[in-house]
Amino acid sequence: MIPFAAPVRDLRFVLEELLEHGSLALPGFEEASPDLVEAVLEEAARLAGEVWAPLNASGDRQGCARRDDGGVSVPDGFIEAYQAYAEGGWNGIGVSEALGGQGLPEVVASSVQEMLHGANMALGLCPMLTAGAIEALAHHGSDEQQATYLPKLVEGTWTGTMNLTEPQAGSDLSKVRTRAVPQEDGSYRLFGQKIFITWGEHDAAENIIHLVLARKPDAPEGNKGISLFLVPKFLVNEDGSLGSRNDVTCASIEHKLGIHGSPTCTLAFGENDGAIGYLVGEEGRGLNHMFTMMNEARHKVGIQGIGVAERACQHAFAYALDRTQGRSPRSGRSDCTISDHLDVRRMLLSMRARTDALRALALYCAAQLDVARHAADEGERKAAQARVDVLIPVVKAFSTDQAVEIASLGVQVHGGMGFIEETGAAQLLRDARIAPIYEGTNGIQALDLAGRKLQRDGGAALEGLIGEVEATAAELEASAEHVELGRSLAGGAADLRAAMAAVLEAGADPESGADAVQAYATPFLNLAGHVLCAWQMGRAALKASAAQASGSEEPFYSAKRQSADYAIRQWLPVGRAQRAVIEAGMASLAAFDANPH
């Protein structure tokens, strides 16, 4: 088995050199020093590499099983690995100290998450969902709810779930039917069925706190009738001890393409007297409350994709550096490793460059999240939030689409061995394939970007980012050794601006605007992802050559420069073609009858 070495050096490059530890200068992070961050990364890398990663393949093989008693068994070792994580305090790493967390910046929390997802994506989903529940309660829960549930969730003694989907309500949550019937004591009884509930039932924690979208019997149809309810697996007594088992049960678990170690449950609410639940936040505002946490969950899914992409790189590099085959064109030796063949090296560099670029962009977004939450100046906070709003759909969708391609290239590098499950490369592809689907499909992300996010500010936030891309391009062009990178990046920025103008114009048409946004959303997000990632790699090239100019001979910087060169000059051009795709218009899509019979 290929061991997993969490990419501490690469993460530090982003945090220290690209982001210049900007988050640590924000109010509230006075106690977090670069040394502390380094120690946190090293410690997380140990947990990821030594405890979580060795269970990735065995967890995939064994999978989860629903027991006759209605419980769900997760793979051997997962409970212990989760508990090691919780006991190490990792669950609260990005949670504020006021809520019992470590209060470290989002850039650090995201770095740790990337390592853990790279180590074991199926297990990483458990705390990812808990984080969403913490977020929702921290923003919308009553004081009493926060006091009762948050400490245990932050510790990780209890885990959380998000219960949105029903068979008829997937991307369109307005169709949610689960009923919440008010009781005299102010609580509710819930009746209904939720599907695709990640870590919906398991024994890894003492209790599970389900956050559930449902509607009161008299609620209006559509979005406005939906409220958010908290439904604990075990009711919680006034003294905080666990009471009786609530009427929510796991009806079945899914047989999935990947993430076999993560139980995906159908939950039945109210098969007997009704599942006791409590309203969270305002009645009729359930979708809004849920989106508070979904926005950050989407960033985390992007991070997850990057974790799996990193692991796919490590597998592919290890194989390509070990497997001898063919004759080297340079040495003429017939025992060269396949990494010596430039066609294979193209695959390796393509995987590496894209993973580097996605990581840099996702952590840039995390740094903006830190500013949006912690900057002293309100204007600064708002400007950062506007960038975050634009970046999150890109980070979610682009990182996960690319992660699937990177994992698939990883299979290809292994040749025939890649198709054999024992090799491990195929699992990464199977696991990665869910990420473009859940937490809002990548199509939904694209609509969010090209529709809501772009139309509401007329593209101002994205225009600000394009301006920064151009500034980096100018800096590259001004430096003798990076002229070509600068030109290519400037071309990308121009394409993105032109495409944005086209999408804004087409989207503003009262007649066809909604269709136009749908038609152009995916190519537009893809173009934005390429340009913004290339931008980050332009910055990486500048930092790497500066380090070399200061005398560093670390091979890391030379590899980073090749990675940047590939990203900007060989990967970006493919993305830039999406401008032509948008400019080709939407006539063929509008005219195409999917059911001509």
Add this chain to the structure above:
Amino acid sequence: MIPFAAPVRDLRFVLEELLEHGSLALPGFEEASPDLVEAVLEEAARLAGEVWAPLNASGDRQGCARRDDGGVSVPDGFIEAYQAYAEGGWNGIGVSEALGGQGLPEVVASSVQEMLHGANMALGLCPMLTAGAIEALAHHGSDEQQATYLPKLVEGTWTGTMNLTEPQAGSDLSKVRTRAVPQEDGSYRLFGQKIFITWGEHDAAENIIHLVLARKPDAPEGNKGISLFLVPKFLVNEDGSLGSRNDVTCASIEHKLGIHGSPTCTLAFGENDGAIGYLVGEEGRGLNHMFTMMNEARHKVGIQGIGVAERACQHAFAYALDRTQGRSPRSGRSDCTISDHLDVRRMLLSMRARTDALRALALYCAAQLDVARHAADEGERKAAQARVDVLIPVVKAFSTDQAVEIASLGVQVHGGMGFIEETGAAQLLRDARIAPIYEGTNGIQALDLAGRKLQRDGGAALEGLIGEVEATAAELEASAEHVELGRSLAGGAADLRAAMAAVLEAGADPESGADAVQAYATPFLNLAGHVLCAWQMGRAALKASAAQASGSEEPFYSAKRQSADYAIRQWLPVGRAQRAVIEAGMASLAAFDANPH
């Protein structure tokens, strides 16, 4: 379960309208009329849809198992389905009548193969490998070998295998170590281990004829020491009856990502006295003889990818036309099917357009194979063969790369359901993923195109094809309704010519030529695939609008025109970006150290 309807209408469009049944005009096909071809397609569609397709999902779930007696059990129903195929005479459909086959053109045989692979790729592999064995024996076997083995192989009573790969010899077959020790009676005893042998052991046929690469004890190292041997599972007596069991056994079967219904075996030759084998063709020419059949096998793998892509389309369209979700921007109704959302429709049209285009190119290649084999004029035969030589790596690699992407899009169209194995979309992705790997990885195909095929004639054959692309582009530009298609296609042709010149020039450098071919091969093949497929869709657009102009109101033609529009104006631009990738040079690849530690 989604039933599979073999795409008879689409295949007929290609055979009748794009290829104008040119193969039927060739010498040797006098008895094959358009009516006969139509009847053959209809009958094959019935076998595919009614007999093979229903076993696809169950075969995946059940998989194969090696029994304690060393035999291998294939999934329930596979033996009967294979026998229905053999008894129907389908195994000999493209084999000449002189060898006992039906003697139909390759275009028809390829059409039938596409249907069968779409129905059940795992089962389709069995006759695909047999076809390779028939090809090798027909070209290189002695009269006696042909008399003994060909009739049973053509009938399908016996099946064939190709035994190339060993643990240390994959893409580089010069490293084959299996030994063939000459015996006094002129036969050989083989000792060694072969891996990844498709349908290497099973009970679906009375006998299995293994074609094995091995070397004599005194043979030189490298390619020239390798010969081809025929090793039957059961020895064949002089009267044609089966004799004793040969010393070749299945040591294990692989646990794979997909094609679970196809047993992938490790075969042990000579664990006891040695496996009795017979030299096929000339000593030391084993690799050449094997490549005779590999070239056509590569075409068949491309066809296989198209079959799976077609099925992925059918699954995705069926789901998208049934699933209601969201509000239609046009009707405003909240019960629209997801096919009404242009973002989903983009995925559907992208899948359909690419599948149409790949099919048209693969069958164009098959038609050129017919000319190369059957044309009366030698010059015509040679010119067609030169095109085939260029087209086969494109058909193999491009069709299979695209098939993976199409199957992955198919998963995406299903949303969360796509990740659930019972839906069936995920299996298509898992199955498709092997096709870019086997029969020469797609990297090897790209090297074959950009290296051997392009360099040996200075690009003449591809230049001829580019000329035809330009002629179609001119025809489109001359027609008022297709001007934009013509412009886009002409631009693609110009890009391909420029890229070809760049690859030829870089490849001719005595110092760096070999590296350059490696560096540019994959982007070059990708560009060629896009341009040649777009060309075929340009021809499809012309034929479809001609049919409409003649009064046809069949919705098929309108759909085909949207498909062509998408292929040329929205898909081709992405491929055209590969010119910029090539022009960016190979410096970053050459400098990148995959092992900087």
